[in-house]
Amino acid sequence: MMHVQHVLVLGGTTEARRLVESLVGDPRLYVTTSLAGRVAAPRLPPGDVRVGGFGGADGLAAWVREHRVDALVDATHPFASTMSRNAVLAAAQAHVPLLALRRPGWVAQDGDRWHSVASLAEAARLLPTLGERVFLTTGRMGLAAFAGEGLDALWFLVRSVDAPEPPCPRKMDVLLDRGPFSLDGEREILRRHGIDVLVTKDSGGDATAPKLTAAREAGIPVVVVRRPPVPEGVPVAATPDEAGEWVRRLYASG
Known part of the structure; x- marks a missing residue:
């Protein structure tokens, strides 16, 4: 058998x-x-x-x-x-x-302005030196890292599949969406919201990679959290x- x-x-x-x-x-x-x-x-x-x-x-x-x-x-x-x-x-x-x-994992290409960090907390500490309007694509888990008083001057566009729960950044809009995402769509998000810095985890794969291309084209710095x-x-x-x-x-x- x-x-x-x-x-x-x-x-x-x-x-x-x-x-x-x-x-x-x-x-x-x-x-x-x-x-x-x-x-x-x-x-x-x-x-x-x-x-x-x-x-x-x-x-x-x-x-x-x-x-x-x-x-x-x-x-x-x-x-x-x-x-x-x-x-x-x-x-x-x-x-x-x-x-x-x-x-x-993803690999930086010519023209990328990547800042590699070890954690969400390190990403949060770096943000005020890079921009004021943040596209945060690290998911709804871990938003507390960006809720500190030192980031009150920054505005965040948070994209996640499900609605986030507090603690969250003080100034925040939420975009509920699930990949895969298109390059045209990512370009439009950066343009419409005046994004000047992107935060992402090094998830790898094609489904969410177009945001990296859009950021490269726009000359926007990207904070990349290294994977364990x-x-x-x-x-x-x-x-x-x-x-x-x-x-x-x-x-x-x-």
Whole structure:
């Protein structure tokens, strides 16, 4: 009797959805996607989906054992460092192989005026030296970093999928939208709102990259928050295809 391999994908990214779409049709595989539940109306991948946290690394390890998971793929957002650390601990506890699926980070091009920082707090400290009208595209989580009195003179356009909650910048407009975004659309946002500085996380990928091109064209400085490294010792796939090959190699070797 054929053993069906259970693959748990920690998702929430475009790459996670594409990986799952490539795996669900394989009769040798049973795929579950886990979503954190931070977005009110997430785009659901095919196959089984669970929403919500596990209760830390121990909870994830218990779920993996209870549901007889054979392989774990961490395809969360590049900045979901807590979940990635929990995945490493849980995989070790449950004795299952772990792969990180991470799209490559962005690379500065000629004409870019990038300022690389290690955190949102560092980005906030730098902003008053760069501009007064800020396009903040780091999502609704972490806005507290930009709510300090030292930034009261700045105006923020905050773009996020869901409405942000306080604490927030004192002078702020909110743009609720979900990528992918077009270059023409990003150009229009910069022009219409008189944006003179952009703040972004190095999420990588094509869906939100047009804002970088628009900023380069306009000569606008960009504050780029560096992504945390993948935990040491975890193999990394750069594309859903690479991750799919890793999963299928596991099946072949098992």
